[in-house]
Amino acid sequence: MLTIETNQYTFWQEKPHFLLHSDTENFWVMYVIEDGDCNYQIGDQAGEAHRATILLCPPQVEFKREVIHPLTFHFVRFTFTSHFFKDQDLSGHFAQANARILEDCSYLRQLEYCPSAEVAALQNHFMADIFNTELYRKLFEQHHPTIHSAAIREAVTFMANHYQDQITINEVAREIGWSSAYFSRRFKSEAGITPVQHLERLKLRAVQQLLITTDLPIDTVAVKAGYSDGYYLSRKFSACMHTSPSDFRRNHQI
Numbered sequence: 001m002l003t004i005e006t007n008q009y010t011f012w013q014e015k016p017h018f019l020l021h022s023d024t025e026n027f028w029v030m031y032v033i034e035d036g037d038c039n040y041q042i043g044d045q046a047g048e049a050h051r052a053t054i055l056l057c058p059p060q061v062e063f064k065r066e067v068i069h070p071l072t073f074h075f076v077r078f079t080f081t082s083h084f085f086k087d088q089d090l091s092g093h094f095a096q097a098n099a100r101i102l103e104d105c106s107y108l109r110q111l112e113y114c115p116s117a118e119v120a121a122l123q124n125h126f127m128a129d130i131f132n133t134e135l136y137r138k139l140f141e142q143h144h145p146t147i148h149s150a151a152i153r154e155a156v157t158f159m160a161n162h163y164q165d166q167i168t169i170n171e172v173a174r175e176i177g178w179s180s181a182y183f184s185r186r187f188k189s190e191a192g193i194t195p196v197q198h199l200e201r202l203k204l205r206a207v208q209q210l211l212i213t214t215d216l217p218i219d220t221v222a223v224k225a226g227y228s229d230g231y232y233l234s235r236k237f238s239a240c241m242h243t244s245p246s247d248f249r250r251n252h253q254i
Contacts, residue, residue: 009109010074023062028057028059033053033071076108164224169183172195
């Protein structure tokens with residue numbers, strides 16, 4: 001659940017300095033920097049902010065800041081609740097603004113001097129989109145991590161091509177010439193999850209696709225997705241998806 005109500009939006013162009021070296025607000029405060037640099041300290045988080053940096057300061061937390069080079073930025077004061085972010089992610093350097101977030105900010109700027117109920121609703125929408133864009137980035141990276149090791153990339157490709165053959169992690173490790181223990185450690189370090197978890201995700205995605213797009217019996221779906229039989233598949237699927245394969249298929253029929 002994510003709710004936002006925008007209290008104030010202001011676009012500052014080439015601000016040479018802050019009138020207040022530090023401030024404490026009753027609202028959340030966000031800076032999205034388009035140009036320039038500044039030093040900041042928000043609670044115990046400190047650093048230097050540059051172009052595309054998004055700074056976030058919670059209510060009743062001191063925000064110290066000092067301009068290094070004239071600062072062009074979007075300032076937003078708002079109320080905010082969300083269960084999707086950890087507290088430590090919501091203070092200091094929140095994210096880097098990508099093209100979509102900068103587009104949201106450009107819309108906010110265009111609406112800056114147009115007060116109305118409709119404009120307030122749009123401001124809240126664009127602010128929510130900034131948070132949702134960052135949430136999507138985090139989730140995408142969890143499911144599609146950047147793999148730097150050529151050997152791990154080779155293992156990922158092997159699993160994608162052979163998950164339906166009921167391969168084991170030992171077989172995957174042998175394919176790249178590593179022990180299973182070393183492979184598991186390196187894989188988790190690179191991908192953030194174990195190779196067993198990655199393999200299970202591949203198989204469950206295949207199961208979902210087969211359940212939705214075919215009318216194959218569960219036992220056949222199981223074999224095509226790399227499971228030994230329909231009973232084992234049903235247990236794994238229900239534990240991970242919190243619904244049975246048959247109910248999942250029924251709910252997705254069109």
